[in-house]
Amino acid sequence: MSVRVDRSWIVPALLVAGCIGLVVGSLSSSLFAQQTLSGLANGGIYASLAVALVLIYRATEVINFSQGAIATFTTYIAWQLMDWGLTYWLAFACTLGIAFAGGIALELVAIRPVERRGNVLSVVIASIGLLILVEGAIGYIWGNDIKFMPAPFPAHIYRIGGVAFSRQDIATILIALASVFVLWLLFQFTKLGLAMRAAAVRPEAARLVGIRVSWMLSLGWGLAAMLGAVAGMMAAASPSVLLQPSMMDGILIYAFAAAVLGGLDSAAGAVVGALAIGVTLNLLGSYVSWVTPQLLLPAAFVLMLVVLLVKPSGLFGHTTVRKV
Amino acid sequence: MPLLALRDVDARYGQVQALRGVSLTVDEGEIVAMLGANGAGKTTTLRAISGTVRRSGTLELDGRSLARTGPEQAARLGVAHVPEGRGTFSELTVWENLRLGAHTRRGPLNDDFQRVLGYFPWLEGRRAQQAGTLSGGEQQMLALARALMQRPRLLLLDEPSLGLAPLVVAEIFRIVRELNEREGAAVLLVEQNARTSLSTAARAYVLEVGAVAYAGTSEELSERDSIRRSYLGY
Numbered sequence: 001m002s003v004r005v006d007r008s009w010i011v012p013a014l015l016v017a018g019c020i021g022l023v024v025g026s027l028s029s030s031l032f033a034q035q036t037l038s039g040l041a042n043g044g045i046y047a048s049l050a051v052a053l054v055l056i057y058r059a060t061e062v063i064n065f066s067q068g069a070i071a072t073f074t075t076y077i078a079w080q081l082m083d084w085g086l087t088y089w090l091a092f093a094c095t096l097g098i099a100f101a102g103g104i105a106l107e108l109v110a111i112r113p114v115e116r117r118g119n120v121l122s123v124v125i126a127s128i129g130l131l132i133l134v135e136g137a138i139g140y141i142w143g144n145d146i147k148f149m150p151a152p153f154p155a156h157i158y159r160i161g162g163v164a165f166s167r168q169d170i171a172t173i174l175i176a177l178a179s180v181f182v183l184w185l186l187f188q189f190t191k192l193g194l195a196m197r198a199a200a201v202r203p204e205a206a207r208l209v210g211i212r213v214s215w216m217l218s219l220g221w222g223l224a225a226m227l228g229a230v231a232g233m234m235a236a237a238s239p240s241v242l243l244q245p246s247m248m249d250g251i252l253i254y255a256f257a258a259a260v261l262g263g264l265d266s267a268a269g270a271v272v273g274a275l276a277i278g279v280t281l282n283l284l285g286s287y288v289s290w291v292t293p294q295l296l297l298p299a300a301f302v303l304m305l306v307v308l309l310v311k312p313s314g315l316f317g318h319t320t321v322r323k324v
Numbered sequence: 325m326p327l328l329a330l331r332d333v334d335a336r337y338g339q340v341q342a343l344r345g346v347s348l349t350v351d352e353g354e355i356v357a358m359l360g361a362n363g364a365g366k367t368t369t370l371r372a373i374s375g376t377v378r379r380s381g382t383l384e385l386d387g388r389s390l391a392r393t394g395p396e397q398a399a400r401l402g403v404a405h406v407p408e409g410r411g412t413f414s415e416l417t418v419w420e421n422l423r424l425g426a427h428t429r430r431g432p433l434n435d436d437f438q439r440v441l442g443y444f445p446w447l448e449g450r451r452a453q454q455a456g457t458l459s460g461g462e463q464q465m466l467a468l469a470r471a472l473m474q475r476p477r478l479l480l481l482d483e484p485s486l487g488l489a490p491l492v493v494a495e496i497f498r499i500v501r502e503l504n505e506r507e508g509a510a511v512l513l514v515e516q517n518a519r520t521s522l523s524t525a526a527r528a529y530v531l532e533v534g535a536v537a538y539a540g541t542s543e544e545l546s547e548r549d550s551i552r553r554s555y556l557g558y
Contacts, residue, residue, distance in 0.1 A: 191423070194416075198424050201415045208374060208407065209474065210399030210428035 011315045015272065022279065030163040035286045036279055041169035042254075043278025044176030045238070048231035049248070049255035050262070050270035051180050052224035058265050059200040059220045060115070062123045066130035068252030070106070071228030072245060073134050074099040075236050076142050078229070079149055079243060088152045092233060096226050103225025106130070107218045138245040147243040149236040172234045179230045180271055183223065196220060231255075250297055254278075257300040260307050263317020273315065277303070325387055327352045327510050328373065328478055333381035335365075335372045342368040343379065344534045350478065355504050355511040357521035357542070359555050360531035366514040367408060369531070370480045373512070374398045374405040385478065400428045404476035404509075408483045411467025414456030418447060421455050421466055425473030433473070440469045443499055461492035468499060472507070479503070479511045485520065493517070497524050518555035522546050530555070 026033035049067060056064045074095050081091035114126040156167040187193035198206040199216035206213050228248075235251055236243045255270075258277050262269025281299060284291045291299075307314060326349035335343040343365045350356045358366045371377040375394045383390040385401055395405070404425075413421050422440065426433050441448055444465055450458070455466055464484055471479055481500065485493040497520055504511050515521035522528060522542040530538040530551060538551060545551050 191427070194420055194423060195427060198413055198416065198420075202413050204376065205407065205411075205413060206424075207376070207395040208399060208405045209424050209470070210396050211424075212396050 015276075015315075018276065026163075031286070032283075033163045034165065035282050037165055037173075038169050039279035039282030040275055041172040041238070041278070042282060043258075043275035044173040045231050045234045045251060046254045046258045046278055047271045047274035048176045048179055048227045048234070049251060050258040050274045051183065051267050052227040052231070053255060053259045054262075054264060054267050054270045055183075055220050055224045055227070057259070059196075059217050060123065061120055062127065063256070064224070065124070065127045065252075066106075066134055067224065067228050068248030068255070069131045069134035069138075070099075070103070070225050071232035071235075072248045073138055074102070074225065074229035075149070075232035075243060075247065076138055076147070078233055079147050079236070080142070082150055088150055092152070095229050095233065099225040099229035100222040103222040104218045106225070107221035111221070112214065112218075135245045142245075144245055149233075149243050152233075152237050168237065168239070172238065175230065175234060177271070179227060180267065183227065184267065186223075192219075253297055254281075254300050257304045257307075260304050261314055263314025265318055266314070266316040269314055269316030326350060327354075327386055328512070329382070329384045330369075330373070331382040333369075333372055333379055333383060335368050335377050335379040337368075337377065342377070342534055343372060345381070346372075346531070346534070346536055348529050348536060348539070350510050350512050352477075353504065353508045353510055354527070355501070355513060355525045357513045357515060357518075357525035357528040358531060359515070359518050359521065359528055359545075359551075360537075361554075363533075364531040365534040366531055367482055368534075370405060370407075370482055370512065370514060373478075373480060374403055376405075399474065402475070402477035403480065404471035404474045404478070405480040406467045406471050406482060406484070408514075409486060412455045412458075412463045412470070414454070414463070416455055417451065418453050418455055418458070418466060419451040421470050422447070422473050425470035426475075428474065436473050436475070440472050443472065443502065444469050461488050461496070464488060464492075464496060465499070468496070468503070472503065475507075476509050479509050480514075481511060482514045483516060484513075485515060485517055493520065500524065 022036050026036050049071060052067050053064060056062060056067070077098055078091045078095040081094055082088060086094065110126060110130055111123060114122050151168070153167050153171050158165045158167060158170070187197055195206070195211045196216045196219060198209070199211050199213040203213045231251070232248060235241045235247060241247060254277055255274065258274035259270045261277065262271070262273035277300065281296045284299070285293060285296060328350040330349070331347045332345045333343055333347070334341065334345060346365065346369055348356070358369060360366050368377055372379040373383060373390065375390065375398050380391070385403065388401065390398060390401070393401070413424065416424070422437065423433065426436055447466070447469060455463060458466060468484070484496050484500070488496070500511060500513070501524060503509060513521055513525060522545060525542055527539070527541050528545050529536050530545065538545060538548065
């Protein structure tokens with residue numbers, strides 16, 4: 001007989017300690033407060049994309065490597081619409097609609113036929129193929145040079161107690177969190193959301209109560225593409241990111257690390273993981289002199305590796321129990 | 325005309341043929357049992373009806389062909405299939421399970437919920453509980469309750485007594501009989517426990533290696549020596 005040690009308090013304790021540290025740091029240094037906020041803004045972008053990854057992973061146990069490229073593609077659509085004269089927010093809304101329809105179409109055309117004949121691995125490979133294909137298509141349609149995305153918010157700085165906060169950062173955090181929140185409302189409180197969850201956890205049983213499971217999977221791709229579009233447009237609006245075909249490649253790695261940290265099957269975990277990664281990397285980059293921007297991406301890889309080795313279910317994920 | 329009619333139904337899992345020309349009928353409001361050894365094709369017959377296995381032959385519900393319908397459409401036509409063991413969405417709450425039962429219908433569910441509570445009053449206090457944390461017997465009852473939310477015309481029950489204590493089994497069979505009497509739903513019952521199922525059902529079919537070996541009323545079958553020895557054990 002083995003004694004089971006209850007370690008469930010560790011994760012919440014770490015998170016609370018981290019939050020206290022951030023608050024104390026922000027109160028004592030205005031640079032720290034600014035860097036924390038822009039870290040949270042980066043985290044918000046990672047969160048939207050990470051939740052998109054989780055959405056598809058939960059339904060099909062597949063990591064969609066093309067999620068970032070699809071997000072970039074939709075961001076180019078937004079750029080194109082604005083270039084044709086639409087206002088920013090009208091283009092934003094249209095892009096969300098186009099992303100939704102496009103995500104569904106991709107699932108129907110590129111993923112479902114592969115899934116029907118193959119297995120999880122062939123779908124993963126198909127998603128890598130899509131990544132290359134979509135990025136190639138962007139270059140073919142719009143060229144590989146950098147485009148300039150109009151800023152959604154006029155440059156503005158809020159001053160609170162001597163600390164300057166950029167409106168861009170605050171808006172990015174709010175929009176990312178709002179889109180994840182809306183998705184949560186959909187899943188938790190609507191009949192459609194319940195059907196999608198049922199289809200994800202028990203596809204066979206879901207079909208027996210009359211749920212069209214394959215349609216739920218297509219819808220999941222549509223919603224994931226929408227979230228990706230939000231992430232892409234927020235990223236393109238950020239001063240540190242350039243709109244080019246590979247725009248989301250690095251962000252996809254951070255989002256993937258965030259999803260792994262949060263536990264791949266937990267949307268809440270992905271959000272917490274994304275914010276934590278965004279803040280940690282930003283603070284590391286600004287306070288530790290030898291951490292150059294080139295080191296941040298490898299750092300995300302190392303984090304992913306450590307999580308997968310030490311706690312594969314992540315902070316909030318469910319442990320998979322396989323019965324033999 | 326019977327509610328459900330199967331004529332010469334074959335079914336296969338890949339290369340393995342699981343059903344060879346099964347024919348059976350279930351009348352409106354009737355309880356019919358299916359007996360047979362493990363692997364005789366009882367579960368496959370239920371799966372053929374609900375469309376969760378590849379099959380051929382004639383399958384009709386109320387004269388409408390089920391041959392080309394998948395489980396989603398079968399559910400809409402009034403077939404509620406409670407599969408063996410995994411009858412519930414264990415990751416979801418009790419209330420979400422019940423709502424899923426009524427997935428194919430629009431409108432408020434309160435009347436249905438009250439009706440279900442008449443059979444399973446304990447569900448009221450457990451609405452927010454995760455279904456996976458219920459006991460085995462409670463999960464089986466939740467699966468029945470969910471099927472009831474579907475307002476089925478035909479209830480397919482696969483081994484509802486599997487792994488449950490005798491008292492719980494008796495309770496579940498009492499509820500199945502009551503459901504049948506009060507809701508008028510026909511029941512096709514697969515059960516290892518032949519004595520219980522013959523005392524519940526009016527008629528029964530005995531399956532052997534994927535085909536119907538005997539059919540008759542429950543009295544006839546319990547008097548047959550070979551069946552008594554093989555399935556009733558006395």
